Amino acid sequence: MNNNRTNGLAIVAALSVALLSGCEAPSLDSLLSSNSTQPAGNTATTGESTQANTAEPTQGSLRAKQASLAETITDVNGVPTVTNPTDLAVVVNKKRALPADYIPPDLVEPNVPFPFDEKVEKRLLRQEAARALEELFAAARQDGIELYAVSGYRSYKTQKSLYETYVQTQGAEHAAKYSAVPGKSEHQTGLAMDVSGADVKTRLEESFGDMPEGKWLAEHCAEYGFIIRYLKGKEDTTGYAYEPWHIRYVGKEMAQEITAQGITLEDYLSATATAQK
Template sequence: MNRNRTTGLAIVAALSAALLGGCEAPSLGQLFSGEKTQASTEVSGKKPQQEEGTNVVKKKQPSLEETIQMVDGVPTVTNPAELTVVVNKKRALPADYIPSDLVEPNVPFPFDEKVEKRMMRAEAAGALEKLFAMAKEQGIELYAVSGYRSYRTQKSLFDTYVQTQGAEHAAAYSAVPGKSEHQTGLAMDVSGADAQTRLEESFASTPEGQWLAANCAKAGFIIRYVQGKEDITGYAYEPWHLRYVGTDIAEEIMSKGITLEDYFQQAKTAQKQ
């Protein structure tokens, strides 16, 4: 088992043990070994991330209706570990879901702390490294700002948003605990030097933001919350929020200018024809 996967499993095991024991989970800073975990060890040679991501579209995708069940009155996804899982305000993750393959991508961050938001699932982390390498080759400087977020962390953030910005702002820009894509380990907020690594809508007009929108699908990512689709995604436009889905699906979504929800609806319609 390679080093990054071992690190991810150790973190998950420690978090799970603490949560099941009823005590406070240790911080990610305590769990990191101090060595930089590199997802790139997963992608050398045959680039398994790109191949696996491409294969996602080759199997029949279940409809959104087939991957939901009621849990304590909350519509909850039954496929939280799938790369194509759809999480939104109407589709929650299990509260205790922690990805089993969290690793730290070898990309620049605007902070040094060893915290959970540096983490992503292994395949997504490898794809992010590929994306950042592509950007660097073209003179674009990107920074990873916020990736994996546990249920508990999301609850703390959402509560803070409500207290400081009001419930309406919180509902538009933050997710209720359990309904955040960051908990999947497949999302990363990205910014650039021109935006001073801030997560703001103006990022879309910077060279980094424009490059990201034009090229993210080549590495299997989509801009998850697109402009003009707020009624579908449930969230305001976020040009910084990347979601990994695999290259084939990402290229279809980005080329058509649709959402992940639209993709599944169109696939369902096509299967009926």
């Protein structure tokens, strides 16, 4: 507890220096010290598996228990907004925003290498995802692969600032392709981490996917509950270009089903109601 608190204060102090002006420091102190015991997931979903019946096929049984995309969206002042932000299966994309004020309940700093020293919010992940990332990185190291955690949690305010900078420097079209509108970044869920390796100098670029680190990540991340979220050739579904570095925590079972089928999270969950293999 005490430790958490000191840690949090240090982060806040560093943050106020490190972040751009206009990007007010979010209260990381309270984020880190609120060790909420709230269970991960299902807090806002309507009754799960309302369609479930005994005739349900055994294949895809996990999928049948998940709420479909259509069941987890509502209109908030004209913005399609997800109703299940704390769910490990939450889908946030260009058509599905998080509530603007959403802050994950259980952000912690995973004990993994970062390619920077600052105590900033991008070190953070939700607790379950953070523990899984530690296991993933440890397994990589056992195989002689050194991974770095480049960017995790991103608050609405940070994303807003980033997006505006992108538009100003790269133009609106480029921004739409590579950056998310505030509220629509998966990084705000606290379940996504950008990962890189020394071979690409820890940059986030497509060639990472061809490096030993990137290949190892794609091959093994599902064993620890992560998926490569933005697949090559799935841009129309995800809304994003291929990003071999962006992994998303969904839990081991779902990650393995999704990866085995070579599909996106969107595909997986939109098929919920009629899950037949």
